[in-house]
Amino acid sequence: MPLITTTERLLIRKIVDADLASLGRIYSHAVCMQYYAGIKSHSETRAWFEELAFDSYNRHGFGLWAVVDATSNEIIGDCGITLQQTPAGLEHEIGYHLWREFWGQGFATEAAIACRDYAFQNLDLRRVVSITSPDNIPSQKVAQSVHDRKEIYQKRVRGSGTLVDRHLYISER
Numbered sequence: 001m002p003l004i005t006t007t008e009r010l011l012i013r014k015i016v017d018a019d020l021a022s023l024g025r026i027y028s029h030a031v032c033m034q035y036y037a038g039i040k041s042h043s044e045t046r047a048w049f050e051e052l053a054f055d056s057y058n059r060h061g062f063g064l065w066a067v068v069d070a071t072s073n074e075i076i077g078d079c080g081i082t083l084q085q086t087p088a089g090l091e092h093e094i095g096y097h098l099w100r101e102f103w104g105q106g107f108a109t110e111a112a113i114a115c116r117d118y119a120f121q122n123l124d125l126r127r128v129v130s131i132t133s134p135d136n137i138p139s140q141k142v143a144q145s146v147h148d149r150k151e152i153y154q155k156r157v158r159g160s161g162t163l164v165d166r167h168l169y170i171s172e173r
């Protein structure tokens with residue numbers, strides 16, 4: 001399975017079809033998805049990774065990747081780069097989703113820093129961001145450790161049209 005990068009404790013590699021069952025645990029769990037619109041069914045999780053991993057690898061050379069414990073070889077979640085709209089346009093966003101058993105150990109921060117460095121060194125990107133909702137404090141703490149500065153912007157929710165705040169964490173080289 002093609003390796004993207006490594007850290008002290010983790011391997012970051014491309015996601016393969018056989019990983020979707022493990023990753024599906026995260027996306028179908030109400031606590032893991034508490035800051036998202038809702039949980040995802042098996043087919044919704046597959047569609048998510050078809051777009052943000054498999055298609056994205058082919059189209060862009062990046063996407064969501066598997067985060068693997070280097071010692072046990074167990075997949076603990078995903079982290080990687082997707083294209084997201086911000087007030088600055090379509091931006092390269094680092095996102096992360098871990099199975100809850102692996103929270104509180106610094107794995108998401110370690111993986112996201114590795115993705116930021118990969119983006120700068122291997123993809124030659126000049127700017128990467130992470131976007132969080134104001135109430136997702138764990139995600140904000142990760143983003144704070146990964147990026148240099150923060151801006152707040154407002155986004156209109158599709159459907160209801162309500163304006164909500166988004167925290168935009170930015171790294172530039």
Ligand SMILES: CC(C)(COP(=O)(O)OP(=O)(O)OC[C@H]1O[C@@H](n2cnc3c(N)ncnc32)[C@H](O)[C@@H]1OP(=O)(O)O)[C@@H](O)C(=O)NCCC(=O)NCCS
Pocket residue numbers: 031032033035095096097098099102103104105106107108109110131132133136138139141142
């Ligand atoms: C967002 C998410 C990945 C954050 O997970 P996390 O475990 O809080 O983040 P990390 O893996 O970086 O761990 C950081 C925590 O581990 C602690 N820690 C323990 N050992 C550590 C180490 N060696 N290095 C760094 N931190 C360590 C830190 O103190 C911190 O704890 P704190 O938040 O109580 O201060 C997780 O909550 C998640 O998967 N949520 C669901 C998906 C989601 O919302 N994603 C974000 C979308 S915007």
